[in-house]
Amino acid sequence: MNAPAQAQGLRRDIPAGFLQALSERFGDRFSTAEAVREHHGRDESPYPPMLPDGVVFAQSTEDVAWVARHCHEYRVPLIPYGAGSSLEGHLLALHGGISLDLSGLNHIVALHAEDFTVTVQAGVTRKQLNESIRDTGLFFPIDPGADASLGGMAATRASGTNAVRYGTMRENVMSLKVVTADGRIIETANRARKSSAGYDLTRIFVGSEGTLGIITEVTVRLYPQPEALSAAICNFPSLDAAVQSVIEIIQMGVPVARVEFMDAWAVKATNAYSKLELKETPLLLFEFHGTPSGVREQAEVVQEIARGNGGMDFDWAERPEDRSRLWTARHNAYFAGLQLRPGCRASTTDVCVPISRLADCVSATAADLDNASFPYTVVGHVGDGNFHVLMLLDPDSQQEWEESERLNKRLVQRAIEMEGTCTGEHGVGMHKMEFMLAEHGQDALDLMTSLKRAFDPHDILNPGKMIPRA
Amino acid sequence: MNAPAQAQGLRRDIPAGFLQALSERFGDRFSTAEAVREHHGRDESPYPPMLPDGVVFAQSTEDVAWVARHCHEYRVPLIPYGAGSSLEGHLLALHGGISLDLSGLNHIVALHAEDFTVTVQAGVTRKQLNESIRDTGLFFPIDPGADASLGGMAATRASGTNAVRYGTMRENVMSLKVVTADGRIIETANRARKSSAGYDLTRIFVGSEGTLGIITEVTVRLYPQPEALSAAICNFPSLDAAVQSVIEIIQMGVPVARVEFMDAWAVKATNAYSKLELKETPLLLFEFHGTPSGVREQAEVVQEIARGNGGMDFDWAERPEDRSRLWTARHNAYFAGLQLRPGCRASTTDVCVPISRLADCVSATAADLDNASFPYTVVGHVGDGNFHVLMLLDPDSQQEWEESERLNKRLVQRAIEMEGTCTGEHGVGMHKMEFMLAEHGQDALDLMTSLKRAFDPHDILNPGKMIPRA
Numbered sequence: 001m002n003a004p005a006q007a008q009g010l011r012r013d014i015p016a017g018f019l020q021a022l023s024e025r026f027g028d029r030f031s032t033a034e035a036v037r038e039h040h041g042r043d044e045s046p047y048p049p050m051l052p053d054g055v056v057f058a059q060s061t062e063d064v065a066w067v068a069r070h071c072h073e074y075r076v077p078l079i080p081y082g083a084g085s086s087l088e089g090h091l092l093a094l095h096g097g098i099s100l101d102l103s104g105l106n107h108i109v110a111l112h113a114e115d116f117t118v119t120v121q122a123g124v125t126r127k128q129l130n131e132s133i134r135d136t137g138l139f140f141p142i143d144p145g146a147d148a149s150l151g152g153m154a155a156t157r158a159s160g161t162n163a164v165r166y167g168t169m170r171e172n173v174m175s176l177k178v179v180t181a182d183g184r185i186i187e188t189a190n191r192a193r194k195s196s197a198g199y200d201l202t203r204i205f206v207g208s209e210g211t212l213g214i215i216t217e218v219t220v221r222l223y224p225q226p227e228a229l230s231a232a233i234c235n236f237p238s239l240d241a242a243v244q245s246v247i248e249i250i251q252m253g254v255p256v257a258r259v260e261f262m263d264a265w266a267v268k269a270t271n272a273y274s275k276l277e278l279k280e281t282p283l284l285l286f287e288f289h290g291t292p293s294g295v296r297e298q299a300e301v302v303q304e305i306a307r308g309n310g311g312m313d314f315d316w317a318e319r320p321e322d323r324s325r326l327w328t329a330r331h332n333a334y335f336a337g338l339q340l341r342p343g344c345r346a347s348t349t350d351v352c353v354p355i356s357r358l359a360d361c362v363s364a365t366a367a368d369l370d371n372a373s374f375p376y377t378v379v380g381h382v383g384d385g386n387f388h389v390l391m392l393l394d395p396d397s398q399q400e401w402e403e404s405e406r407l408n409k410r411l412v413q414r415a416i417e418m419e420g421t422c423t424g425e426h427g428v429g430m431h432k433m434e435f436m437l438a439e440h441g442q443d444a445l446d447l448m449t450s451l452k453r454a455f456d457p458h459d460i461l462n463p464g465k466m467i468p469r470a
Numbered sequence: 471m472n473a474p475a476q477a478q479g480l481r482r483d484i485p486a487g488f489l490q491a492l493s494e495r496f497g498d499r500f501s502t503a504e505a506v507r508e509h510h511g512r513d514e515s516p517y518p519p520m521l522p523d524g525v526v527f528a529q530s531t532e533d534v535a536w537v538a539r540h541c542h543e544y545r546v547p548l549i550p551y552g553a554g555s556s557l558e559g560h561l562l563a564l565h566g567g568i569s570l571d572l573s574g575l576n577h578i579v580a581l582h583a584e585d586f587t588v589t590v591q592a593g594v595t596r597k598q599l600n601e602s603i604r605d606t607g608l609f610f611p612i613d614p615g616a617d618a619s620l621g622g623m624a625a626t627r628a629s630g631t632n633a634v635r636y637g638t639m640r641e642n643v644m645s646l647k648v649v650t651a652d653g654r655i656i657e658t659a660n661r662a663r664k665s666s667a668g669y670d671l672t673r674i675f676v677g678s679e680g681t682l683g684i685i686t687e688v689t690v691r692l693y694p695q696p697e698a699l700s701a702a703i704c705n706f707p708s709l710d711a712a713v714q715s716v717i718e719i720i721q722m723g724v725p726v727a728r729v730e731f732m733d734a735w736a737v738k739a740t741n742a743y744s745k746l747e748l749k750e751t752p753l754l755l756f757e758f759h760g761t762p763s764g765v766r767e768q769a770e771v772v773q774e775i776a777r778g779n780g781g782m783d784f785d786w787a788e789r790p791e792d793r794s795r796l797w798t799a800r801h802n803a804y805f806a807g808l809q810l811r812p813g814c815r816a817s818t819t820d821v822c823v824p825i826s827r828l829a830d831c832v833s834a835t836a837a838d839l840d841n842a843s844f845p846y847t848v849v850g851h852v853g854d855g856n857f858h859v860l861m862l863l864d865p866d867s868q869q870e871w872e873e874s875e876r877l878n879k880r881l882v883q884r885a886i887e888m889e890g891t892c893t894g895e896h897g898v899g900m901h902k903m904e905f906m907l908a909e910h911g912q913d914a915l916d917l918m919t920s921l922k923r924a925f926d927p928h929d930i931l932n933p934g935k936m937i938p939r940a
Contacts, residue, residue, distance in 0.1 A: 013804070112826065193626075193856075196896060200670075203640075252694075293763070350666075351664040355585055386664060418661045423667045424664050441656065444671060451921065451925075454923065
């Protein structure tokens with residue numbers, strides 16, 4: 001696959017003395033080694049790497065502020081790097097510059113179990129967080145497929161399988177510590193559950209993909225581990241039947257904690273990868289949270305709706321280890337999909353539409369993809385109206401790449417026409433920039449650009465991402 | 471009470487020809503009559519009115535855009551006006567200019583019951599909205615005391631009694647139609663439940679108090695009317711016992727729909743105003759939503775917690791009309807309070823702290839207020855950590871006004887020291903501006919200022935509110 005056309009010839013010159021200053025300040029926590037730069041100039045997108053000029057391994061907010069001040073002074077691009085799991089080219093050093101690795105900011109800063117909040121450094125991953133609070137009876141629900149960092153999850157407005165019940169990073173970030181483009185350190189909010197005191201700086205940085213500031217600490221909401229919890233699989237005769245069931249469940253107001261769709265190919269891949277024996281038809285994975293009787297009630301309503309749409313019997317995962325195995329398998333659907341075509345590279349789509357349009361959007365997309373020259377799978381957080389197509393491409397075939405781009409473009413246009421969005425949870429990065437105009441219109445995009453100019457006047461923070469810059 | 475010192479001498483000159491142009495465009499929908507200007511130059515705050523130079527009664531987004539373009543061209547201040555129910559001086563024409571009355575934008579634009587969303591014009595009030603969707607089985611939960619307009623509620627990031635379960639306007643606005651400072655019309659988002667496509671323009675305008683753009687349409691989430699619903703009152707021997715019960719209920723994760731605190735004076739006032747016979751001690755008002763068995767479970771847990779803190783027996787409001795009467799009485803607590811001291815004018819506080827600090831904050835505040843020379847009541851959306859003191863002041867006493875301001879200042883400082891906020895739901899307006907620095911710090915405030923400059927370069931939109939302007 002080719003880098004996008006705009007990737008050519010955009011490297012900015014690094015002023016003399018700049019790399020030397022970094023080296024003096026950070027010693028062996030600053031690297032210009034090819035392997036290190038290669039590792040930091042890529043993500044899980046299908047783009048080939050674009051290398052930064054150097055990588056700083058930060059260990060504190062003060063490190064980040066120092067780097068930001070110097071990048072500001074020398075006009076050097078600065079790209080925050082968390083777990084490297086973004087999917088749309090967010091981390092590629094399109095203009096060169098410094099990749100700022102935040103994985104060393106990996107401490108739990110303050111747990112307030114009595115307020116259901118925790119403050120962590122940006123490099124803490126979601127699994128690490130849940131591990132560290134396990135004994136409190138609380139948990140953090142947001143779970144993108146990868147074991148992403150909390151900073152990266154905030155930066156892309158991530159969600160995952162629990163969002164239908166617990167919301168996304170937009171609803172669950174309470175406050176951020178952020179380093180501004182010129183190296184100042186701010187807190188975006190306090191720990192009150194609600195506030196009307198001024199502009200919503202928190203929500204400005206959530207989803208800003210490193211283009212407005214660098215997140216170094218994240219305060220999120222936690223939830224009580226449910227008293228009762230059950231999970232089940234239900235197979236369906238068709239994609240339509242499964243999606244229609246989800247629509248009815250949501251419209252009934254059932255507070256389902258998770259409802260995930262997998263098409264027959266995704267199930268097949270998951271069976272092979274995760275050593276499961278799921279029936280290979282379109283299916284829904286459910287999880288119910290609540291009191292024992294509440295969970296029972298939810299399950300009954302959902303079973304009735306599923307039956308009405310031709311759903312087969314519920315296959316219950318009763319034991320915690322069975323549930324865990326099931327959800328791990330679901331989280332690995334991306335890697336499982338890759339195994340359907342050994343040696344392939346995946347391109348992933350990510351639209352989200354109002355629930356009333358979901359069946360139409362998924363069906364039309366499947367019909368379009370059935371003519372593709374490469375295999376694909378469909379999985380989705382369908383309770384939110386969000387689904388992904390994993391297109392499995394020959395990495396050496398320019399023709400397949402172009403075909404996948406055309407399919408993605410048609411899918412995005414379809415979603416936007418249905419009052420939906422070009423990205424439900426993966427973010428814009430480089431790959432979705434071309435759709436921003438169609439989705440938002442020129443005037444709204446101009447406002448976004450004016451915000452970017454106000455917060456990052458020299459276009460230093462993750463330049464070339466998110467919004468087309470005049 | 472005096473206008474704040476900064477109110478003197480700030481009126482801007484209105485260029486010749488401007489008022490004439492408005493008159494030609496709007497005919498009798500433009501008024502410079504003293505009574506009309508007087509009505510639009512005030513709100514429910516204790517400030518004396520500051521009159522705009524004229525009032526335009528808009529009937530469409532295009533009207534709003536026309537006025538904005540002309541105010542932009544002539545550099546004339548523009549203040550959006552909804553229901554006039556703000557509490558912190560939001561609507562006062564500190565610099566003169568035009569008040570833009572949006573109450574004529576009162577249509578339901580599009581109901582999508584199957585997606586749980588509705589789009590309304592900004593002047594639609596919360597009661598009008600719920601009336602219009604009654605037959606759908608859905609409702610809109612957010613309920614500030616007044617029958618505010620949806621546009622105003624979005625602009626102040628309002629909440630109310632249901633926020634503990636359903637969130638605030640921050641969580642429930644899906645999209646806005648906004649007229650920018652220079653008169654362009656944008657949509658901030660689509661109707662997908664989640665999106666990672668760009669900066670969160672919706673959340674930028676929610677809570678911006680008319681200082682960044684003028685909201686003309688609001689798309690909000692709706693919720694299924696609960697299958698079962700019950701409400702109860704519980705009296706407590708002390709303020710501490712009541713607040714401690716709330717803390718334990720929230721920490722147990724009970725999904726209570728409403729939990730409201732009233733002190734003995736607020737109960738006394740409500741009895742007199744709403745012809746009720748509530749026992750005049752500190753009390754909590756509860757409402758539970760869910761399935762019949764879910765509601766029963768919630769009520770059992772809550773009763774047990776209340777008993778453990780000395781709470782008396784639950785007094786249930788079984789019939790819908792009893793519940794409605796109770797909540798109407800709660801919503802009228804502000805007006806009821808005013809009757810405790812006939813002829814008084816109220817100053818209302820509005821802090822919000824993490825739930826773990828709520829008992830400390832309320833107790834210390836009550837102790838401080840017990841020395842005041844005027845009566846007061848305390849009510850609170852305590853499940854959020856948010857409470858209000860209604861201070862009942864002699865309108866002719868400068869001494870009482872100054873004393874109330876000192877008490878408010880100490881309360882805000884106390885809340886901020888407890889990691890809370892100077893306003894949980896009423897907004898900043900003019901009255902909370904002096905606390906913005908203490909709450910956010912200079913660097914965060916600078917970012918807010920740069921956002922204001924980017925979106926409203928000529929400082930035309932509701933100038934002199936929200937953030938101190940250099």
